[in-house]
Amino acid sequence: MVYRAFFDTVFSRMDPEKAHERAFSAIRAGRVLSPVVRTTDAPRTVMGIEFPHRFGLAAGFDKNAAAVPGLLALGFGHVEVGTVTAQAQPGNPRPRLFRLVADDAIVNRMGFNNVGAAEVASRLHRLRGRRVGRDAVIGVNIGKTKLVEPQDAVADYVESARLLAPFASYLVVNVSSPNTPGLRDLQAVDQLGPILSAVKDVCGQVPLVVKIAPDLANDDVEAVADLALDLGLAGISATNTTIARPSSLRSDRSAVDAAGAGGLSGPVLAERATDVLAQLRSRVGDRLALIGVGGVTTPEDVRARLDAGADLVQGYTGFVYGGPAWPSRMAAATA
Numbered sequence: 001m002v003y004r005a006f007f008d009t010v011f012s013r014m015d016p017e018k019a020h021e022r023a024f025s026a027i028r029a030g031r032v033l034s035p036v037v038r039t040t041d042a043p044r045t046v047m048g049i050e051f052p053h054r055f056g057l058a059a060g061f062d063k064n065a066a067a068v069p070g071l072l073a074l075g076f077g078h079v080e081v082g083t084v085t086a087q088a089q090p091g092n093p094r095p096r097l098f099r100l101v102a103d104d105a106i107v108n109r110m111g112f113n114n115v116g117a118a119e120v121a122s123r124l125h126r127l128r129g130r131r132v133g134r135d136a137v138i139g140v141n142i143g144k145t146k147l148v149e150p151q152d153a154v155a156d157y158v159e160s161a162r163l164l165a166p167f168a169s170y171l172v173v174n175v176s177s178p179n180t181p182g183l184r185d186l187q188a189v190d191q192l193g194p195i196l197s198a199v200k201d202v203c204g205q206v207p208l209v210v211k212i213a214p215d216l217a218n219d220d221v222e223a224v225a226d227l228a229l230d231l232g233l234a235g236i237s238a239t240n241t242t243i244a245r246p247s248s249l250r251s252d253r254s255a256v257d258a259a260g261a262g263g264l265s266g267p268v269l270a271e272r273a274t275d276v277l278a279q280l281r282s283r284v285g286d287r288l289a290l291i292g293v294g295g296v297t298t299p300e301d302v303r304a305r306l307d308a309g310a311d312l313v314q315g316y317t318g319f320v321y322g323g324p325a326w327p328s329r330m331a332a333a334t335a
Contacts (some may be wrong), residue, residue: 003323016106018098020320028067032074032324042335046311047207047234047289049169051137052148053077054334055302057325058293058314059141059172059211060181063114067122069132075327077334080314081120082141082246083174087161088116089146092179098259100251104297104321105266107259109179112143117163124167131320140168150182150191154198161202171206173199176240178211178263183309184213187220189227195230207234207289214239214272214294221276225283235289235311236280240266242294265317270295274308281309297322299333306334 014022026032027204039326040055056078057071065081091113098107106287114120124140127133142160157173165171169219173196186192191208200208210233212224221238241263245256249268273294280290292310297303297318306311313334319326 003325004321015095016099017094020097021247024062024067027070027074028043030070030073032070032280042310044334047170047209049079049137049207053331054306054310054312055331056137056139056312057319057327058316059139059174060081060108060110060316061319063112064122065127065138065140067277068127068136068138068140070172072132072136073314074324075189077331078137078139078169078312079140080172081124082114082172083112083177084117084120084140084160085112085143085145085163086117086156086163087145087147088216089113096262098262100255100259100264100266101250102251103249103266103268104132104170104317105264105268105318107264108242109260109262111179113147114176117142117160121163121167126224128167134204137169137173138167139170139209140164140171141174143174144180144183144186146180146299150185153186153191153252154194157195158198158202161199161277165203166205168206170209170234171199171212172209172237174211174240176211177239177245178213178261180249184200184215185281186223187212187216189223189284192224193227194289200231200233209233209235209237209289211237211240212276214242214269214276215244216276218279221279225280225288228288229284233288236284237291237292237293237314238276238280239269242272244327265294267295267297267301270297270301270304274304277305277310278308296330299329302333 092111292305293314
């Protein structure tokens with residue numbers, strides 16, 4: 001594959017975050033086009049929203065809603081922007097993004113670096129006023145501001161939702177990133193319930209989704225599912241990155257250790273993410289929409305998530321390693 005050869009000889013030698021910034025700038029400027037002919041879209045209505053097809057870009061790539069048109073032009077059916085926090089923040093110190101190339105994996109501890117909810121809302125407002133953005137399916141993923149204490153998390157999430165819901169096709173509450181201290185503790189239902197309830201009140205008719213970690217115990221996965229049903233959420237996104245470092249990783253252990261703490265993504269995540277998805281579908285039946293994400297890198301992965309019960313499928317790390325033709329290949333698997 002031409003792109004992979006380019007990745008191995010150029011991007012793999014660059015600092016991962018600098019490589020991301022250069023690729024992102026090219027996509028934003030419209031200088032990156034998919035080299036394959038786009039397959040016929042297969043529209044599907046999920047959460048009351050018509051998606052052109054069921055494959056989209058997961059949160060994390062376009063944190064600030066700066067490149068949505070370029071990403072849609074590459075073949076994604078929807079783009080989930082963010083994670084966005086109520087207050088702008090720089091994220092964790094660099095270096096904070098690492099590749100495990102032997103595993104087509106990434107370790108990140110970005111720390112929700114973003115320009116803040118008010119600025120992202122302004123950008124989405126402008127985008128919605130343009131033809132290219134008027135009917136685009138744009139999810140908005142929101143998280144807790146790092147400096148906000150856990151006891152103030154509800155108000156922090158509500159502020160983001162208040163600003164961003166008017167421009168979101170759907171809204172995602174992210175309580176599952178490992179890179180904001182204490183965030184994953186909010187997945188406990190006694191902590192999560194008040195957040196979701198308050199955000200739902202602010203969202204109005206905008207569908208609300210909660211994103212969970214693959215590291216939750218099975219009993220906790222079912223508890224979150226029951227809570228989502230009780231609160232009348234639109235869906236659950238499964239899953240985020242993992243804090244585990246499985247023995248199945250092919251990368252040299254020294255490279256894994258050098259990457260340090262953070263969320264691991266890539267094919268190694270696929271089995272657990274699929275298991276969580278299947279468990280959720282068994283628990284909720286057809287009462288909630290499910291977004292399958294985590295370790296999606298091949299068309300076979302897309303079909304496996306659909307078979308396990310996903311209504312929508314998303315990827316991110318596979319895009320980094322697969323290049324501009326990758327979204328169209330994944331989209332074709334949803335037809």
